[in-house]
Amino acid sequence: MIRADQKAQNDFGAGECLDTELITRNNDLQALLSEQERRIYDLLQQYHKNESELRSVYNTPIGKIVRYYKTIKQKKKTQKNAEKNDYNIWLNKYDLLTEKRRKNIIAEIATKRESPLISVFMRLNKRSLSSLEQSVQSVKAQLYPHWELCIIAEASQHTEAETAIRKFVENDARITRHVKKExxxxxxxxxxxxxxxxxxxxALLESGDTIHPLALYHVAQEVMRYPEAGLLYSDEDSLDNNNKRVNPFFKPDFNYDLFLCQNMVGNLAVFKTSLARQTGGFKRELDGAQDYDLALRFYEKLKPEQIRHIPRVLYHKRISRSGTIAATETQISGNQEAALLAVNHHLKRTGIEATVEKAPEYPECNRIRYTIPNTPPSVDIIIPTKDMANLLKICVLSILAKTTYNNYSITIIDNGSKEQNTLDLLKQWKNDSRIRIIRDDETPFNYSKLNNRAVHSSSADFICLMNNDIEIITPEWLNEMMGHAIQPGVGAVGARLWYPNATLQHAGVITGMYTGTGHAHKKYPKGNPGYFGRACLQQEYSAVTGACLLINRINYLHVAGLNEQELTVAFNDIELCLKLKKKGLRNIWTPYAEMFHHESLTRGRNDTPEKKELAGKELAYMQNTWGIDKNHDPAYNPNLSITSDDFSLSWPPRILDR
Incomplete structure (x- = not known):
């Protein structure tokens, strides 16, 4: 028996309480509560029409029970989330190096006729002697034997450290020491x-940090599998003061746009030696971000497929006594300034007209501002609609009132509106030179066909697909999206969409999630930067939502637009992005174009047998044609869950030979 809080007591009467176990174990009661919960949700969706009905439902006894039931569910969900994200349990289950596996790997290595020699540069800092020894021992413990370790030490190193280094060098011919002049x-x-x-x-290793016993083995495996590789990087985590592994950073495959915002290569970073020499090595003026700068210059010389991601935690970064990885605030800001300079140099070398600044919501990372031409490309904002005048009015007026981009027009596709207030609104806009209205009464609702017709009749340089339930927040939304859209190699650009309650609705689409697709960081509250900043940094995703999607009209037509046959309602935007990706184009999500999304109120939910059947057919088409339920999404990581969109751990991870 669990007594409700004071509010619940006030709802149910003084001294009354609910039997939580009764609720959670009784299937019939749970079904009833779930049905009432759905009813309340439906009323919320139509709140502007049914405020009095919603209020009456909330005040009934069943409404009060539903509210308490939701509290119980939330508590259980919170507990379950804590358990599913227990990294220590996950490591013990999936990252144990058994004796059998150890022997198998050693035997496998022995059969290789040619194995690459890997140099490890360990830069000595002022950490403790014990940390230094742990770093060296982690290299010596590698199952892969073909390595050499160069310890880069100060000339006036502490006596104990000097003695330890000399001992390491004397006892293992693979270890050398380079004295760094003052x-x-x-x-x-x-x-x-x-x-x-x-x-x-x-490979680069900071003293105090350690590498996984299989680190160099996996690097060598990847090099032998992809001989053209020039830059390799792995996932990483941290070591706390008790040598406990914490804070895993499971990275996406190489993501150029995210890379400009943060050094996602990070650790373990492995560089091709000959290319490093050719590119001039490390730059003195970029100390503090010298590794980031080198990786940026490697990107300029390599094809995307030559940058290899190993989705395993191979590097463990030591957390300082203060609880942070960086020692002081001065070092953090110093490294950040150097990182900004490194990216700025890269932009200049590659001829990209843009500026770089600190990311406002994640200041240790970057934001890229692309320059818009003096004569900006024309944009046609296409909005299909039917009735729902209040939504359409909010959408269009927010565009007209807030948009600072000065070369756009609006095309409204009226798909058979009948409500008089909608007809009056459209009539009112008929003489506005900024707005074009296309009436289509004959076509049954087919989102793809409606948009395709409008695109074919448009002469604009770029097309912005937009739902009628969008409300603009940031005035520079179109400038921001256009800055990305005009870059070479970019396909579609998506925006950051918020639910009216200020929780996240769209921050990029991940394929393979929930047997179909999922939205990254869905329902995260405003102000939460997400997984290592990914809810507030510009980056590439496999797809972005068509609720607000900007695309070059030529590219749209080149991939035949939206699928009018198999995808009349859902997934048409996802397939459009996948077709662009197949052509070698990147789909970009930016957090700096923000809007409210009053989601799908015109069409409603899939709550009829016909709608459910259609949704099932469209999902099956995407699974059979694009393998969205099977293929790895390069913007995600196989160690992260595909049954949750919060970047929690996957049980088990989706990689082989663990």
Missing amino acids: TNTISEASNAALELAGGEFF
Whole structure:
């Protein structure tokens, strides 16, 4: 028996209480409560029409029970989320190196005729001697034996550290020491080690940090599997003061737009030695972000497929005693300034007209502002609608009142509106030169066909697909989206959409989730940066929602637009993005074009047998044609869940030979 809080007591009467176990174990009662919950949700969706009915339902005894039932469900969900994200349990289950696997790997390595030599550069800092020893021991513990370790040390290193280093060098011929002169920067010392390195590839290791026993084995495997690889990186986590592994960072495959915002390559980073020498090695003026800068210059020389992501935690970064990875605030800001400079140099080298600044919601990362031409491309904002004058009015007036972009028009496709207030509103806009109205009474609702017809009749350079339930928030939304859309290699650009209650509705679409697709960070509250900042940083996703989607009209026509046959209602925007991706184009999501999305109120929910049947057919088409229920999404990570959109752990991970 669990007594309700004071509010619940006031609802049910003083001294009364609910039997939680009775509610959660009784299937019939749960079904009744769920049905009432759905009813309340439906009323919420039509709140503007049914405020009095909604109020009456909330005040009935069953309404009060439903509210308490939702509290119980939320508590259970919170507890379940904590359990499913217990990294320690996950490691013990999926990251144990058994003796059998150890022997198998050693035997496998012995059969390889050619194995790449990997140099490890370990930069010594002022951490404790015990941390130094742990770093060296983690290299010596590698199952892959073909490595060399170069310790880059200060000339005036502490006596104990000097003694330990000398001992390491004397006891293992694979370990060497390079003395960093006091006048040398870390980049200059690293370049000296680079010149002496004998490895085909080199990895970077900070003293105090450690690498997984299989780190170099997995690197070598990837190199042998992809001989053209030039840059490799892995997932990483942190070591707390008790040597406990915490804070796993499971990264996407290489994501250029995210890479400009944060050094997602991070650790473990492995570079091709010859290319590092050709590109000039580490740059002294970028100390603090020298590794980031080198990775940016590698990107400029490599094809995307030559940058390899190993989706395994191979690097463990030591957290300082203060509880942070960086030692001081000065170091953090210093590294950030160097990172901004590194990205700025990259933009200039590649001829991209843009500026870089601190990301407003995640200041340790970057925001890219692309320059719009003096004569901006024309944009046709296409909005299909039927009745729901109040929604359409909010949408159109918010565009007209807030949009600062000065070369756009609006096309409204009226798909058989009958309500007089809608007809009056459309008549009112008929003489507005900024608005074109297309009447289509003959076509049954087919979202794809309605949009395709409008695009074919448009002469604009770019098309912006928009739902009639969108409400603009940021005045520069179209400038921001256009900045991305005009970049070479970009397909579709999507916006950040919020529910009216200020929780996240769209921050990029992940394929393979829920046997179909899912929205990253869905229902995250405003102000939450998401998983390592991914809810507030510009980045590539496999798809973005068509509720607000900007695309070059030529690209739209080149991939035959939206699918009018198999995808009349849902997934047509997803397939459009996948077709663009198949052509080698990137689909970008930006958090700096923000809108409210009063989701699908015109058409409503899939609450009839006909709608449910159609939804099932469209999902089956996407699964059979595009394999969205099976294929790995490169914007995601196989160690993260596909049954939840909150970037929680996957049980088990979707990678083999663990």
